[in-house]
Amino acid sequence: MRIKADITALGELLIDFTPAGVSQQGMRLFEQNPGGAPANMLAAAAKFGLKTAFIGKVGRDMHGDFLRETLVKAGINTENLIQDDRYFTTLAFVSLKENGEREFSFSRKPGADTQLCMKEVDKSILENTRVFHVGSLSLTDDPSRTATYEALNLAKSSGALISYDPNYRAALWSDAETAQLRMQSVISYVDIMKISDEETALLTPYEDPEEALRYLIRQGVRLAAVTLGRDGALIGNANGIVKAEGFSSQVVDTTGAGDSFWGGFTASFLQAETEPEHLTRGQMIEFGRVGNAVASLCVEHRSGISAIPEMEEIKERLGK
Template sequence: MDIVAIGEVLIDLTQTGVNEAGVPRFAANPGGAPANLAVAASRLGASTALISKVGQDAFGRYLRTVLEENGVDTRALAVDEEQHTTLAVVSVDEKGERDFTFYRDPGADSMLLKDEIPPELLREARVLHFGSVSLTREPARTTTLCAAETARSLGALVTYDPNYRANLWPDEATAVRRMRKPLDLVDILKISDEELPLMADTTDPEAGTAALAAHGIRLVLVTLGAEGVFYRFGDHTGTVPGVPCVVGDTNGAGDTFFGAFLARLCRAPGGQDGLTLPALEEMLAYANRAASLTTSRRGAIPAMPTLEEMNTAE
């Protein structure tokens, strides 16, 4: 198994416009950052699985179907008989930027238990990926960190994408403390320029990535929106420019970027250990193209490119 992602899968009720009376219209898109990444990587040729939990409801059944239709292994998609599938209402402004409101109290995804993870899945993983939404409450927090620790001890590469969603945390100080706690476990960190000050106390990518790399992180990626991505790879830093597009919806763009990068990395000779600087920049350019295609369309998972599209766009 190339990539095993652990964390939330949910419904993004995404604004698609307004009707003639000015009432907002919403579409029930499948989403959740780890699920997005698993689908993005699967569409681009990687074998992926998702460890998560949904409610025993129509949305939960729909999400399982979407994952399976996109080639994601769902053997570790548990079902909670008491909590509903989590909903995130995603409002989009005229620039395509997002605003999230979560209906999750507690929500099925946050109720994931350690004994709901098939042990063989962690043994099979070449990459174990997680985000920070599953760190917002127990028992998912402990489950996620234990999975990362176990996978790393078994030789997997651990990747982390901290997504700050303010209304899921009691306060910013708690969020910062919890989001920084896993850094010593991480081999590759993908972070947006918006989260950089929370994780590194600076808005400067050069200084921020240096501080993050001090945790032993081998590769730090800072996504810069339309400007592309800044990277720190050992002593090397640089920027790979983004690919211009007409923005439809930025939801899922970062997950597509990281999923595309990891899919490419899993196919590289020697994986991260054999990674050269030219190969890294080529992978990042590929990931930027994938993110641009997603950004040009609406929704997260429905907007993600296929391998055929990416090959055609080359």
């Protein structure tokens, strides 16, 4: 056994170039920030003392080196982070609106993250993790799409809980119909799942968050959450649906908000040492508040991984 992880994630790891003012000549400046939803989620969970591991591919370039260093500093195991000199690390250029919301322009033709093959995946990691987490961006292209499905099958057959956060990015899909079909295809594997209120109609037949939650639970998802931005989150399992209220924030950048919520929530759930369907309504509210606290702190800074708060900050926001 080479790794015993609490959470292992597979997916994209990239650079977010985030606006950082203007130069003396009036040209926009961009800040190099580490990004990628699965890695953001792991970084948040690692703050709670969980053992985390990342599976993915970046280029053998300055950005890939930077991303590896970032994950190591975040306490994430990088043994199965592949650096490939045939492909360039994926880049995302982010435009921020006044309310902190984002628009994306990607350089991914192809990006290294889409070129991960199953033969490059260390199967012993998947066989020895409590939770295996994926998003949907590894499903846009092969070979990473095939690798994702094969990894899901292996992790599930080895007893891991499957965690899913679709993290829809329209610019990376050929069309909305293809995105919807592939994003929904993962649900049959899933034990625990998080979607945003903007993704309900893509992942379910319902736009209403509560109806969407009920649908996911009927489909076999054992524990699900819908994030509602500053309004908190709805969380549900067989015991019903509850709302965890959000926290006030001075929003700078919403990058990583949903990922950090799910990292904090999932870490709290794992520390409870119970099954997803056994969480009480009170526990779902409590763990949801933890996730909301993490997210509310994350959005007060630019970027994802580097904006994940420390435990002292999280406890202070929770009033502990």
